[in-house]
Amino acid sequence: xxxxxxxxxxxxxxxxxxxxxxxxxxxxxxxxxxxxxxxxxxxxxxxxxxxxxxxxxxxxxxxxxxxxxxxxxxxxxxxxxxxxxxxxxxxxxxxxxxxxxxxxxxxxxxxxxxxxxxxxxxxxxxxxxxxxxxxxxxxxxxxxxxxxxxxxxxxxxxxxxxxxxxxxxxxxxxxxxxxxxxxxxxxxxxxxxxxxxxxx
Amino acid sequence: xxxxxxxxxxxxxxxxxxxxxxxxxxxxxxxxxxxxxxxxxxxxxxxxxxxxxxxxxxxxxxxxxxxxxxxxxxxxxxxxxxxxxxxxxxxxxxxxxxxxxxxxxxxxxxxxxxxxxxxxxxxxxxxxxxxxxxxxxxxxxxxxxxxxxxxxxxxxxxxxxxxxxxxxxxxxxxxxxxxxxxxxxxxxxxxxxxxxxxxxxxxxxxxxxxxxxxxxxxxxxxxxxxxxxxxxxxxxxxxxxxxxxxxxxxxxxxxxxxxxxxxxxxxxxxxxxxxxxxxxxxxxxxxxxxxxxxxxxxxxxxxxxxxxxxxxxxxxxx
Numbered sequence: 001x002x003x004x005x006x007x008x009x010x011x012x013x014x015x016x017x018x019x020x021x022x023x024x025x026x027x028x029x030x031x032x033x034x035x036x037x038x039x040x041x042x043x044x045x046x047x048x049x050x051x052x053x054x055x056x057x058x059x060x061x062x063x064x065x066x067x068x069x070x071x072x073x074x075x076x077x078x079x080x081x082x083x084x085x086x087x088x089x090x091x092x093x094x095x096x097x098x099x100x101x102x103x104x105x106x107x108x109x110x111x112x113x114x115x116x117x118x119x120x121x122x123x124x125x126x127x128x129x130x131x132x133x134x135x136x137x138x139x140x141x142x143x144x145x146x147x148x149x150x151x152x153x154x155x156x157x158x159x160x161x162x163x164x165x166x167x168x169x170x171x172x173x174x175x176x177x178x179x180x181x182x183x184x185x186x187x188x189x190x191x192x193x194x195x196x197x198x199x200x
Numbered sequence: 201x202x203x204x205x206x207x208x209x210x211x212x213x214x215x216x217x218x219x220x221x222x223x224x225x226x227x228x229x230x231x232x233x234x235x236x237x238x239x240x241x242x243x244x245x246x247x248x249x250x251x252x253x254x255x256x257x258x259x260x261x262x263x264x265x266x267x268x269x270x271x272x273x274x275x276x277x278x279x280x281x282x283x284x285x286x287x288x289x290x291x292x293x294x295x296x297x298x299x300x301x302x303x304x305x306x307x308x309x310x311x312x313x314x315x316x317x318x319x320x321x322x323x324x325x326x327x328x329x330x331x332x333x334x335x336x337x338x339x340x341x342x343x344x345x346x347x348x349x350x351x352x353x354x355x356x357x358x359x360x361x362x363x364x365x366x367x368x369x370x371x372x373x374x375x376x377x378x379x380x381x382x383x384x385x386x387x388x389x390x391x392x393x394x395x396x397x398x399x400x401x402x403x404x405x406x407x408x409x410x411x412x413x414x415x416x417x418x419x420x421x422x423x424x425x426x427x428x429x430x431x432x433x434x435x436x437x438x439x440x441x442x443x444x445x446x447x448x449x450x451x452x453x454x455x456x457x458x459x460x461x462x463x464x465x466x467x468x469x470x471x472x473x474x475x476x477x478x479x480x481x482x483x484x485x486x487x488x489x490x491x492x493x494x495x496x497x498x499x500x501x502x503x504x505x506x507x508x509x510x511x512x513x514x515x516x517x518x
Contacts (some may be wrong), residue, residue: 029307030488036289039269040275040340041488101482103491111477118475168475171338172456173285 009078014168015078019085020053025090042100049093054166054180057159058187065190080136083155085135090162094126118168125161129153155189159184244322244349246408248300248369249321249439254409257347262504263331263404269485271411277484278418279336280437281385282378283370289380290418299421299432300439308368308444311359319424322408325349327518329412332428334435335467335499339492341481345483346426347409352400360396360444368393368449369425370441384518386452392425392436393449393463395508403428403504406439431465431502466509467499471518 026045037044049148060082067075080105102109112119132152136143163184167177218247220414224237247256254290265460268274281296283297302318327347335341355367373389375381382386398404406428408415427434432451453461460474480492509517 039273039484040287040482042338042482045488100488101492105491108477108480116476172281 007074012073012077012081015081019056022048025147042096046093046101047094049089050166051176053086053089053093055157056082056089057155057162057184058180059188060197061155061159061184065194066115068194078180084133084136087129090126090129094122096139114193118165121161121168122165125158125165128161129156132158156184156188201367203517213246215219215282222472224382244325244327244408246319246322246414249414251413253407253413253417254347257329257409257412259472260328262329262499263329263345264333264343265471266331266333266343268331268345268411269392273483273485274342274344274410275418278420278515279338279432280420282373282380282388282438283388283418284380285385291416293379294417297417297421299417302422302440304423304440304442306442306444306475309361309364309446310444312357312422322349322406323421325353327409329403330407330426330428332426333499334428335481337431337433337461337465337473337478339478339481339494339495340484341493341499344426345410345411346405346407347415348407351404351406351425352402354406355396355399358444359443363446364396364444366393366395366445367399368443368445368448369436369439369443370443372438372440386456389440390436390452391449392451393433393445394427394434396444398505398507399425401505401508403501410415423489425470429465429467429505430497431461431462434465445502463515464517465506466518467495468497468506468514468518470497 011119025034026037029037030041037185057085060079063079064073066074069155080095097136098104102112113123114120120186132155144151163177163180166180167174170177224428242518247254276291277288280294281291283290289428291494303315304318304321305315315407327349329345329347331343331345333341334344345416355432360367369392371390372378373381394404406423407420407426408423410416410419415424420435420439423439424437425435425439434451448463449462451461451463467478472478478495481495482492483490
């Protein structure tokens with residue numbers, strides 16, 4: 001059992017720091033302190049942020065199933081933080097693409113979003129996720145009432161778009177996107193099973 | 201005045217064609233003279249040890265004067281699916297690969313067919329450094345100082361018959377040494393091909409070295425194809441088979457996704473890959489804030505190769 005005090009003063013800062021590690025590692029590797037980014041650093045940065053985006057959305061979605069199975073209700077207190085870190089890594093992934101990969105070249109950016117389906121899908125996921133992040137505070141949640149949950153159910157759609165975006169971008173070897181897809185499917189299946197298991 | 205203006209420029213004395221074929225000329229002379237002494241410079245020799253310096257490497261007029269990428273970039277960022285699909289896989293998983301002893305079998309419509317030891321296969325030719333741009337279909341590029349032998353000379357030497365319209369190549373398919381082929385990511389062995397006209401153009405080489413040294417395993421040791429005006433995947437690595445065919449040979453990426461990878465695979469900024477743009481490319485090593493650069497038609501080798509595709513619709517024959 002974790003007390004509210006313990007969670008607030010110890011566990012939340014610790015989890016926050018852990019969530020920042022992948023970002024810190026990119027910065028450390030960029031300056032060749034912790035490691036190296038390799039021959040194509042822009043691609044490497046983009047791939048790492050993209051991968052962590054998917055990992056974080058799966059972690060966020062895993063909170064409720066794990067809480068129900070284990071009975072660790074204190075886990076719920078980390079759900080918003082994990083969700084916001086998902087948004088953080090998606091935003092970093094997008095900004096890396098926008099600034100470092102496309103060099104802020106507007107015509108190329110618009111053409112890619114409009115004409116390349118895997119980029120269109122990724123962009124849609126970002127737009128939806130921005131709406132969730134913007135409505136994530138307790139005050140907004142109270143004000144939105146029941147509509148809040150309806151909106152935030154979109155997180156599954158975002159997860160699906162994210163995995164699809166990755167799947168479509170891969171040249172041939174789909175091992176990793178397949179793994180993410182399977183985990184996402186399992187989490188969604190648990191959610192559905194839970195809903196229909198409950199008596200009315 | 202003692203100084204006299206020369207009224208003939210050197211380029212008027214030796215035609216470009218004779219310049220390019222000068223080795224043939226020398227060789228023909230040596231044979232005509234009945235000489236049994238083959239000049240050392242005419243025999244390509246590749247030492248059987250890692251990173252050994254290659255002897256007697258000539259230079260080439262086809263080399264670009266752009267700055268080559270670092271040895272590190274060229275040898276740690278590789279697409280060689282036989283050793284894994286990650287760019288950093290080949291440098292790790294090709295470490296134990298044994299590129300020697302090696303044999304190459306020549307088959308199909310040619311006078312000289314059979315199985316050749318690697319040493320005998322390259323011996324009749326001479327080593328040249330060719331500094332070429334390399335454009336990957338994934339929209340990145342490098343400049344690589346290859347050392348190799350002219351494919352055109354190899355093809356001529358093997359004497360294809362009039363039935364030979366294409367040259368097909370195959371990579372070694374050895375699950376014991378190549379962990380990547382244990383999974384069917386592609387339909388192994390890796391296959392590639394060129395038309396005879398492309399193969400006898402002076403640009404393509406069979407590369408056996410990089411930076412004046414024996415080519416590292418992860419770059420396609422002991423011998424790989426380099427066709428600088430085509431996307432990198434045409435540059436088949438670790439070649440064990442060369443076949444002269446009448447029909448267009450099957451090529452691995454084309455077999456795998458025919459809508460995305462064509463037989464010709466000429467670098468073309470006007471024909472996008474279905475999933476990404478080919479208009480610009482990222483030059484590896486340019487730094488993280490460097491802009492992408494515009495991709496050139498035929499990767500900038502149009503003067504040498506554009507005539508090969510006269511009358512061909514490059515949008516359909518991508």
